[in-house]
């Protein structure tokens with residue numbers, strides 16, 4: 347797996363919105379921390395969904411409007427170590443986002459080496475031994491900001507919704523990642539199939555199509571449609587904290603085991 351003690355950095359990307367990026371990032375992050383790993387979550391999306399997974403709206407907006415969020419750090423090229431907010435859970439911290447993230451493309455456009463700004467901001471935090479895992483939630487775009495996120499990552503998890511349109515555009519995204527080969531060493535850790543509904547047949551169909559990409563790993567774990575996920579998000583809690591016995595809680599725990607075992611396969 348990784349060569350040294352630096353944090354394993356994983357981003358969640360898919361330019362298709364609603365595929366389960368923020369949900370997977372938040373819940374995998376929680377499960378890794380519950381397994382005793384030290385985890386930092388980085389909210390890279392102006393929609394603030396990752397931050398909202400752990401804090402109520404009032405607190406998230408307060409952080410978004412403060413000087414202590416990812417937008418301010420990147421814009422001012424600051425070390426992220428000074429932007430950490432502890433979550434309500436042990437071993438789990440967050441770098442909150444800002445609505446101003448909508449301007450980040452413009453800010454980056456004016457900078458030299460614009461693809462590597464986030465990587466530089468994260469250098470210390472990735473290497474100082476403070477965290478085992480850093481998970482970055484990306485917005486549903488493929489611009490310079492997402493390139494920054496990919497350049498700052500070791501691995502990519504691609505959540506895909508098990509639906510007729512879930513795979514639409516995925517080939518473009520894989521091409522996009524291939525084009526970045528000389529900029530980033532980030533490799534796809536796996537595709538995670540989400541929102542699987544047993545009453546419909548899309549999981550099998552989705553798996554069959556994904557299996558045609560022979561070089562791309564698909565996680566054995568997948569996440570069923572589970573109303574508890576939305577209730578948990580409404581309560582700003584990980585699904586396991588909201589309802590331990592619910593199906594998706596077990597599934598995210600299994601995913602965490604799979605991620606922790608990655609590389610020893």
Ligand SMILES: Nc1ncnc2c1ncn2[C@@H]1O[C@H](COP(=O)(O)OP(=O)(O)O)[C@@H](O)[C@H]1O
Nearest residue numbers: 363364365366367368369541570571572575576
């Ligand atoms: N397994 C699931 N079961 C039910 N609803 C889900 C599930 N995963 C995600 N959702 C819901 O689907 C929507 C999109 O998920 P989200 O994680 O925000 O996707 P993305 O970050 O890719 O846009 C959210 O409203 C979320 O509550």
Ligand SMILES: [Mg+2]
Nearest residue numbers: 367368391395
């Ligand atoms: Mg999202």
